[in-house]
Amino acid sequence: MISISRTKWMWFYLLLTLVVSSNILIYQLTIMQPLPNQVALGTLFDFIITIPLLTYFFIIRKRYSWKYLLSIAFLGYGAAYLIIPHNMLTSFHNTSYIPVFFEGVFLFIELYIGYKLIRKLPAIIRNFNNNYPNTSTFQERLEEALMLHLKPSRTIDIISSEITMLYYSLFSWRKKQVSVLENEAVFTFHKKTSFVAFYVMMIHAIVLESIEFHFLLHSWSPVISFIALLLNVYAVLLFLAEIQAIRLCPIFLTNHQLHFQIGVMKRLKVSLEDIKSVHYYDGPEKISKKESKHIFDGVLSEFMKEKPSIEIELHSPKKAKFLYGISKNVTKIHLRPDEPQRFYEVVNSKLKDELNL
Structure with missing residues (x-):
């Protein structure tokens, strides 16, 4: 995937800010009043056409599918609806069909898939x-x-x-840990952590928040309360999936590859020939944001995140996969296996065997 340069991001944010701020100011400044109703059409054009085009040329082009433009245009319509005074929108009856059009397109795509x-x-x-x-x-x-x-x-x-x-x-609560073939080594990384307690606490907090705020939001807006409830249910399912995937999917080493699946969020598969070194981690406890962009972080989230015990360096960047197909290239892997010494010895032994072949 082609990365986006900092200059392009800067120009994109600058032009986006100009488009959005100019449309907000034109309705807020008293010196501009009264405005003709046709100004609303100009705002709709900016948010449904101009902003998606800016996003395409600066962000999406040659990197992501053009289909994302539809979602951006739909979000643009929602933003324009909040900015444009209601009395100006009602003068154009056809604008009410815009969200219906987007919903129809989304429904068609979903039905086709x-x-x-x-x-x-x-x-x-x-x-x-x-x-x-x-x-x-x-x-x-x-x-x-x-x-x-x-x-x-x-x-x-x-x-x-x-x-x-x-x-x-x-559906995985009766399943056992993934089975491995002969000559494969398995390394758990959750048994000496408090990650289960941490996620249970998060689920408990979400459930309590759902009960407390659902009725409060419902009295104000039933639609928003329903959306918030769905998001909370989704978050609970995601945390449950994370607990189960971490329990059932340890790190495993074959004759030629290391497989990492950290819950349902992160995955990486590395050939032994791509590994430069495996050593005990002796770096800083807090890693800079710039450096973390190139690190596959396999250390579990807890109440207090622990320092990695093992660091793996790669010869060249490898693609790590994340939720929903998001990916990034990594050059280092940080881990905290339950048995760091055994992991260190077994993996280095495999690396020596690989070099001797």
């Missing part, structure tokens, strides 16, 4: 079941099955992430 999935679902399930000997984790098996029958896209990445989250949060 659903049709493609349903049509190929039997083959996907068949390949998913047959992939068990080749890949050990649920998410890897699911992705391989999907990619055999569907074109790779961010939409497929999102679907895969959502199915994985639902599986681990709702």
Whole structure:
């Protein structure tokens, strides 16, 4: 993926600020009053056409799918609706059809994706079941099955992430830790941490917040209270999935690769030949934001985040995968396995064997 330069970000934010601030000021400054109703059309044009075009040329072009423009335009309409005085919008009856148009397009896309999935679902399930000997984790098996029958896209990445989250949060409670083949080593990284207690506390806080604020928001806006409730339910499912995925998916080492799945949020697969060194971490406790951009952080979140015990350096950047298909290139891996000495010895022994081949 092509990275975006700081200069492009600067120009994008500058032009975006000019477009948004000029449209806000024109309605707020008394010197500009009274305004003709046609000014509302100009604001709609800026937010539905101009801002998405700026986003395309500075951010999306050659990096992401142009389909994101539809979402940006829809958000732009929502922002314009908040900025433009209501009496000016009501003078243009056709503008009320704009959100209906966007909703129709979204519905069409969702139905089309659903049709493609349903049509190929039997083959996907068949390949998913047959992939068990080749890949050990649920998410890897699911992705391989999907990619055999569907074109790779961010939409497929999102679907895969959502199915994985639902599986681990709702259907994995009777499952055991992933099985590994002969000559593979397994390293847990959660047993000596308080990550379960931390996530249980977070879930408890979300449930209490949902009960307290749902009725308060409902008296003000039933729609917003319903949206907030859905978001809270989603957050609880995500935290449950994170607990289960961390418990069931340890780090495992094959003859040729190291596999990292840190919950449902982070994944990385590294060939032994790509590893430059494995050593005990002796760096600072707090890592700078700039340096952290190139680090795969496999240390679990707790009440107080612990310092990594193991650092792995790579010869060249490798792509780490995150939720919803987001990715970044990393050159270092930070870990805190339950048995750091065993991890250090076993991995270095494998690296020596790899060099001697």
